[in-house]
Amino acid sequence: MIRAGLLSLALLAAAPATAQDPGADARAASDRLNRAAALMEAADGAANRVKALTEVVGAYEDGLEAMREGLRRAAIQEEALSRRLQSREDEIASLLGVLQSMAQSEGPVLLLHPSGPIGTARSGMIISDVTPALETRAAALRAELEEVTVLRTLQESALDTLREGLKGAQDARTALSQAIADRTDLPRRFNEDPVKTALLVASTETLEGFASGLSQIAVDEVPGSLPGIDARKGSLRLPVEGRILRRAGEADAAGIVRPGIVMATRPRALVTTPAPATLRYRGELLDYGNVVILEPQAGLLMVFAGLDVVYGDIGEVLPGGSPIGLMGAPEGADGRDTNALLIENGKDAGASRSQTLYIEVREDNEPVDPETWFETNEG
Template sequence: MTRLALILALLAGAGAVTAQDAGQAAREAARALEQAAVLLDEADSARDRVAALTRTVRAFEDGLSAMRDGLRKAAIRETELARKLATQETEVAQLLGVLSALGGQAQPTTLLHPQGPLGMARSGMLVASVTPALADRARALRADLDEVTALRQLQENAAETLQDGLASVQDARTTLSQAIADRGALPVRFTEDPVRTAILIAGTETLDAFASGLSQIAEDEAPQNLPRIQDRKGTLPLPSSGVILRRANEADAAGVKRPGIVLATGPQALVVTPTAATVRYSGPLLDYGLVTILEPQANLLIVLAGMDQTFGEAGQVLPEGSPVGLMGGTPEAVTEILSPSGERGGAGRTETLYIEVREGDRTVDPLTWFAPSQ
């Protein structure tokens, strides 16, 4: 088991530390890491290696995300317990004093009572009824103190593991880029005409116009032979791990509305094909940065914009889950991930991927195709 998988297992098992959903995410991420490692060991061909490395990178990304969330919850829980114990300091001191007195040997003076034997009997009954409650209170306080100790130990052990995990995922991304270059030729549906492509880009001012003219850049195009995905509508996985920042036709800070959704991702996050598709275009476009346009079936286009690096060429047919690009940004430092204020900026999600879906000549809400819970 990798160090990252081990710390994820510890987070998953810390029931009092993290919420149930965080523990489940950690368990799934640990399993995915182990499965990806097995696939990587068994990969024979270059294409198998690309697929295994893709799963490895995504498993690392999900694992680090689960670890970040779990550690943030752990830090918040430790702060809550520290404040709780601080406000109960006087009560704890009194409780310890009473328990110490009850635990000592009875002195002759303790058998005397101002009201005589009857008063002594009543006092004994009162003490007998209070003692179990005091013991329960002591156990609760001891459990809180033990939890604080475990939380601090977990966070101290996480720093080195996080550093290893961040280095490992970066190595996996680099290895993946090389493996893509070495995987050889992919099935090709058409050959791109660079002159027509350049003319089309120069003559369009909007993504809509460019998408409408995509057929002009293809030469000797073969018929579409990919399976239809109409029955998967509404269930496709998002191309990258992240959080939906803006939905279709929601205005941004400048008041601009776009028909697609904006997904907040982590720095250098991997972007993959949500289904088998033909690459209709890959490269810079207008003010969208690097863009990849996929065609899963006739009259259906998926536009992915905002990447820092793209893989694949126009005309290639990619299997589902194939890498098509990497987001930009600088990897987080360990101190940023361990910070309890990890929610700032979307818990480390500093990059934005724009996703647009077109059916024929019209744009549709991407969430009619993608599962919003992803």
């Protein structure tokens, strides 16, 4: 029995142990959040405060994304190690028992065998062969137990860093909103006629009809157009970080087919202009929620729908990468969205992308596949 137990434990010793640094991702994410905090301090004296704060919000979003992913991986790894150790409780107990009995047995007794000198010699050979394997296995188990401890400690400390990062991100968003409200230096293509805008919204039944009537709300529009962006077709950055949830022409759960794409984004994600553009409209429209319509060049409209907060004044010319709004937050989240977003260190990374942005592109008021204009990196 002892011989069989020793041999089985020796075979277990051959199982490889993973050698990883579970804190590397968390440290890198923490560095990103520290960089965001430093950018926030520098933004106070920046000449272009909106641009500086836009970079701050982006830096916080990158750092928080990395921190959540690090926490997610740590949680998965810690659970896998715990399950593996739990499933081997009997084996571990046997290993500890054998090692303990070997350590406590006196030399002469350990060498005796009922079958005589030959049995004693054979037992000694078995013990000599198996002992290094047992010690290796014991060391591997100690390493796994230590890794579980490290991962749990890491998650506890990283949650505090995540809370601080979430607060910093919300402070940056608040400062950005104020900076946009205070901004007065943007050029204007036209002034908005609010009465005509209200009438157009009230009488509109389709996005196509609304887009065709946008010129009616413009007063004293400057002739001409912004420089064309045809050369950048297919390479424009998407207006928000996320993944494509539904492509152009694909039906949603209700069977509705739209010519645009739907992107899944994180709560409070910042939405920016893909290129310099005139802000043709912002506000609620039909069943699209809050909508922003940009005109990068004559005859080209980009529609972004589903935002929670929208920025800018109709008629302004916005630089490329300029903030135009924020996505919403999960229902029930507080103003700083801390509690809701702390949940995102769970195992399902996709579950945290709870918001959706609809993107439609229209050329001469005809919808085209947005993926012909944007670089999506998705096949």
